[in-house]
Amino acid sequence: MKHITVPVGELSTNCYIVWDETAKKGIVIDPGAEGDRIINEIKKLDLSIEYVVFTHFHFDHVLGYYDIKKYFPTLIPLVSEKEEPALFDPSRSLLMYANEGFEKLSGYKTLCEGDEISFGNEKLRVIETPGHTEGSICLYREGILFSGDTLFSGSVGRWDFPGGSFKDEIMSVKNKLFTLPDNTLVFPGHGESTSIGYEKKHNSIVNSI
Template structure:
């Protein structure tokens, strides 16, 4: 398994391209901007994109969706069933703060806690981690977890947006993410990667609340 990160959008979101270098299938996580860069990199790698995944439906994680989807028409959009409302609620998606037009999303596949995304040689488990948003999800497999805006290096995502809850977010981190093996590498929605072991020992925000 290979992981590439492209920093996208005005808030420097980590958009991940995750793929099997032998089978050349993969997924794109959180295409929040810079569609041309994402598309060009995927094409240069010769990948067949099976899924686009939203860890949550905030504008900075979804703005490039339509252009990326148009480039890879056969891929499925994956999101939590609890995040569907945000697709049509500009307050929950924070699109109300963005001048760039964003067309409605009509076709998607919803996933629940412990559902899986399967590839030829890869498999990832969906983990529901409410808190940053009601329907935030993480993806776990192959010794890594893509944590969206739930868990950062030394910090956590905000819980004061519509549908958010700091209490739920801390519960998600302590009772779901911190139950993963200590050597699990965390690939967050912003900033640098970390590990579960490091965050359990050093994440003061989780400890304070």
């Protein structure tokens, strides 16, 4: 499995392009803005994109999707089943903070705990991690975790937005993410990459509870 990070938008959201190098099939995780730029990176890699996966449905993880969908009309958007209310509620998707246009998401499929997203011969497993939002998810395969806004380097995602819960956030990190092997590399929705082992030792927010 290969991946690159494309920081996008005013909030520097980490969009990830992840692919099977042999099959040249891939997915896009959290295309928060600058869809044309993400498309250019996909074209450079000569990839076929099968899915766009939203770790949660906040505007800064979503708005680049619509341009990508126009370029790859057969791709399917994937979102947690528990995140569906945010698809139709601007207060939950935080659209009041967005400076770009928004269209209703259509043709999507929903994800639940343990579901696998396959592209080529690669797979990522869904881990439900409520806290930042009710329907936040992370994506995992051995050695790699795409953590969305659940776990950051030295911190966690905000929990004070609609649908957020500090208690759920900490429980998600401690009871799910911190049970992964210490050498698991963590690629978050914002900021630098880290590892599970490092965060278990040094994440002051999680360790304060």
